[in-house]
Amino acid sequence: MEMNSNNPYFGQEDDNVDFKHEIKRYLRYWPWFALAIFIALSGAYLYLRYSPRIYQTVTKIKILDEADGLELPSSAFIFKRSNINLENEIEILNSYRIIEDVVKKLNLNTTFFEEGQIQTSQMAELPFSFKQRIQVDSILTSMQYEIYVDSDKFEITNLKTEKSITFPNHDSYLKSHRLPFDIKVYDTSDLQAIIGKTYIVKFTPLKSTVLSLKNRIKTEAIGDQSHLLKLTIKGESPKWSEMVLDSLVGTFNQDGIDDRREVFLTTTRFIDDRFEYLAFELDSIEDNKQEFKQRNNLVFLPSDAELGIQKRSKSEEEVFRIESQLALADLIEDALKDQDFSDGLLPSNIGIESGGINELISQYNSAILERNKYVVSGGVNNPMVKQLNATIADLKNNINQSLVSYKSQLQASKKQLDARDRKFRGEVSQLPLQEKLLREIDRQQQIKESLYLFLFQKREEAAINYEITEPSIKVVEYALSGSNPISPKPNIVYAAAILGGLLLPFASLYLFFMLDTKVHDKRDVEKAVKNVPIIGQIPEVKDKDGLIFENPNDRSILAESFRILSSNVRYVLPKNNNNVGQVIFCTSTIKGEGKTYVSINLSLALSSLNKKVLLIGADLRNPQIHAYSTKDKNALGLSNYLHDFKLDWKDMLIKGFKNHQTHDVLLSGSIPPNPAHLLTNGRFDSLIEEAKKLYDYIIVDTAPTILVTDTMLISHLADTNVYIVKANFTEKNLLEFSKELVESGKLKNMAYVVNSVGASKSRGYGYNYGYGYGYSDQS
Incomplete structure (x- = not known):
């Protein structure tokens, strides 16, 4: 009898995966999957029950253009910035210097925790009076103290040395000690709520606290065109997080205000120095004029020279204006030569009619202020300081060159006016020489008086702007914490637990099946040897x-x-x-x-x-x-x-x-x-x-x-x-x-x-013939 190719006992050429068979192979071990899911869900429940709740706190601010303060109509901007660079603002906001100020102001290197049966949670403040006796800068190593509230006393333990000290009546002021803090319960009505509880006070060095807080605060711009910034921090205590962000925003705002006030203060000091010089010159001119008139008996000008004098007066006004500009340019040059004057800042917008020079002075002052900030936070060897020093040197050179060019233009204009003035003098040559000299004295007096009044006006503007300096930012939204914690999230945790409960046994079984090299039933034989009957x-x-x-x-x-x-x-x-x-x-x-x-x-x-x-x-x-x-x-x-x-x-x-x-x-x-x-x-x-x-x-x-x-x-x-x-x-x-x-x-x-x-259940193939149709199992 020949073997028939249609024999159902022959293995079929089928390399396709039998998904039904694969599913049954894993479903045979459903108790393991159920057990793994149960364990995973139990673990997820315990994790959600005892893990700390993390809340997210957000505040939003708008960076403002540094607009004018009070300014009289005759002047231009004292300090102006036309563009806002949000990346620079973010760097300043997150700088070590700013955050260090926040840590010192809020005493953030001292933290409080409440110890529970399972976990310890952070607190914004203790439920009783706490006064720190050690300075923030004096904390050089980490220290931890445990405070146990008994019914009639405090028991404080140094967790490092494990030494304890008790304070009766819940008052550390009544007993001499060397602890870095004092505590006291003032309101005994709140005592029952904290009896039996344990609190921990942790002191951390200033530098590590600042660096830790610097890493926790996330600052990002909102949108591409807006001037809005969003500050985010995550923590266990929403109150603590809100306090930190609000303080950071306030410190950053005050820092910008202080920068602008420094410019106004520098301008005031510069004008005050020039007042002494101008007052001395005006007194000298007045004395010379009085002496000249007395010596030459000059009281009234001849009426027939009135027309010629009027023409010359117009010309002299032009000369006066040019000489005023030359005097102001000389003042700026003197300030540039004085390297130690007001940390290098220049008086801004004191009457120079050249818009280019005014803009260069404004850029020069901005660069000086930015360099001083980086020197404080990073030292003189900071790459940004070196770069800004180079920028300042270029700006200084540009200002010098612009002043030279500007004075050259003024000298040329003055030369033309002098020529015209000689023509007018020829027309009134009949006037006495004494009248000519008197005019020159009057002109010098007018120049000095005008300059004196102008500087006085600028001094008042700077003084007023110093007192009413506008804020650097606008708080769009004060620090606000979400009502629900962002971590842990029950839905995600339970979903991950179910997924893990399925994947772990599945992966274990898959690995076991993959490493299994034994034959278990006819399927394994059919896969290995084709066209041989089983x-x-x-x-x-x-x-x-x-x-x-x-x-x-x-x-x-x-x-x-x-x-x-x-x-x-x-x-x-x-x-x-x-x-x-x-x-x-x-x-x-x-x-x-x-x-x-x-x-x-x-x-x-x-x-x-x-x-x-x-x-x-x-x-x-x-x-x-x-x-x-x-x-x-x-x-x-x-x-x-x-x-x-x-x-x-x-x-x-x-x-x-x-x-x-x-x-x-x-x-x-x-x-x-x-x-x-x-x-x-x-x-x-x-x-x-x-x-x-x-x-x-x-x-x-x-x-x-x-x-x-x-x-x-x-x-x-x-x-x-x-x-x-x-x-x-x-x-x-x-x-x-x-x-x-x-x-x-x-x-x-x-x-x-x-x-x-059926000797092994590892493949999920049992041997079930299903006999018994019309029979009974008996030997």
């Missing part, structure tokens, strides 16, 4: 007393599985046209896979069908059939027949199973030293030929194929080869050896039998 799966039998199919009428799962196997064996056997017995070899790759067990039970299953069956033990090296009978291991058998030509194999047959009268057994016999030689001496071939005439089926229990060549030497005698693979025992890579035997033709008409299916 004619049976034998279930695992844990009852060692029920391993043998002794009762022909047995309806147990084991008996039915071997009945199925016997039916499938007859299906794969070639068609028998000679009415002779058929030979079935039972072999395996290595020992221990159950070939003897399958050989015996297969032979008994065929015998239960009223067929004459002969079971031959051909594994001469490690015989096992005798273990299932009452015969001794060294009883006469096949090896004796093959060795002694005088013996007849029929005389060595035994009835090993009393309920199977058509079943005979030929044991292996004594273990010979040369099994391969005996099997190939021709006697075994003769035995098979004789037995085929006497029996319907000859079942041969052969040696494992990978260990010895015995089976290969006699494989030509088999009509079919039943190859045994044991679940949870046979390595998958050993299937390659049996596959090579088929492909090379060494074992013809081979079929697999998977033994002990």
Whole structure:
């Protein structure tokens, strides 16, 4: 009988993943998934129950243009910035200097905690009076003190030295001590709420506190075109966070105000210095004028020179204006030459009519202020300080060059006016020389008086602006904390717990399956070896007393599985046209896979069908059939027949199973030293030929194929080869050896039998035949 390609027992060429099978394989372990999810959810609950609540606090501010303060109509800006660089503002806001001021102002390097049964939470302040006795800058190392509130006293413990001190009546002022703080309960009505509680006071060095706070505060711009900044901080105490952000905003605002006030103060000091000089010059001019008039008896100008004098007056006004500008330019040059004057700041906008010079002075003052800030926070070697020094030097050089150019222009204009003035003087040449000199004195007096009044006006403007300096920022939204904590988030924690509870067992099982190298059922065989039929799966039998199919009428799962196997064996056997017995070899790759067990039970299953069956033990090296009978291991058998030509194999047959009268057994016999030689001496071939005439089926229990060549030497005698693979025992890579035997033709008409299916639950394949239709399970 030829093997049909449509035989349902042949493995199919299917490399697709069987998702249904994969899902069932994992679902078999659903209790592990349920347990993992339960543990994960329990852990998530405990985490949410005892983890600290983290709140987010946000404040928003708008950076303002530094607009004018009070300014009279005759002047321009004292200090102006047309653009706002938010990146610079963020850097200043987050600078060590600003945050250090906040830490010192709020005493932030002293923190308070309330100790609970499970966790310790931060507090903004203690529920009783606390006064720190140590200066902020004096805290050089970390210190922690535990305060236990008893019914009638405080008990304070230094956690570093573990030394304790008690203060009766909840008042540390009544007892001498060396603690860095004092505490006292003023309102005894609040005492009951804190009795039995423990609080911790922690002192941290200033630098580490500033750096820690600097890292916790996040500042970012809102939008691309707006001048809004958002400041964010996260912490356990919303009150503490709000206090920190509001103080930071206030400190930053005051810092900007102080910068502008410094410019106004510098301008006031500069004008005050010039007042002394101008007052002295005005007094000198007044004295000279008085002396000149008295010496020359000058009281009234001739009326006939009035018209000429009017023309000259207009010309002199122009000259006066130019000379005023020259005087102001000289003042600026003098200030530039004075390197130590007011930390290098220049008087801004004191009347110079050149817009370029005024703009350069404003940029110069801004650069000086920015450099001074970086010097305070980073030192003189700070790269930004060096860069700003270079910028200041360039601006100073530009101002000098602009003043030189401006004065040159004024001198040229003055030269033209002088020429015109000489023309007018010619027209009034009849006037006395004394009148000419008097005019010059009056002109000098007017110049000095105008300059004096102008500077006085600017001094008043600077003084007023100093007092009413506008803020640097506008608070859009004061520090506000969310009502719900941002961490932990229950939805995310529980979702992560469920996901983790699913993934952990899944990953463990996946890893276990991936590292599993054993064969577990026919699916593993089908994947490894294609187009070789699998004619049976034998279930695992844990009852060692029920391993043998002794009762022909047995309806147990084991008996039915071997009945199925016997039916499938007859299906794969070639068609028998000679009415002779058929030979079935039972072999395996290595020992221990159950070939003897399958050989015996297969032979008994065929015998239960009223067929004459002969079971031959051909594994001469490690015989096992005798273990299932009452015969001794060294009883006469096949090896004796093959060795002694005088013996007849029929005389060595035994009835090993009393309920199977058509079943005979030929044991292996004594273990010979040369099994391969005996099997190939021709006697075994003769035995098979004789037995085929006497029996319907000859079942041969052969040696494992990978260990010895015995089976290969006699494989030509088999009509079919039943190859045994044991679940949870046979390595998958050993299937390659049996596959090579088929492909090379060494074992013809081979079929697999998977033994002990259900021995391992690791793949999720149980062995469920579902028998019982019209039967009862009984041996």
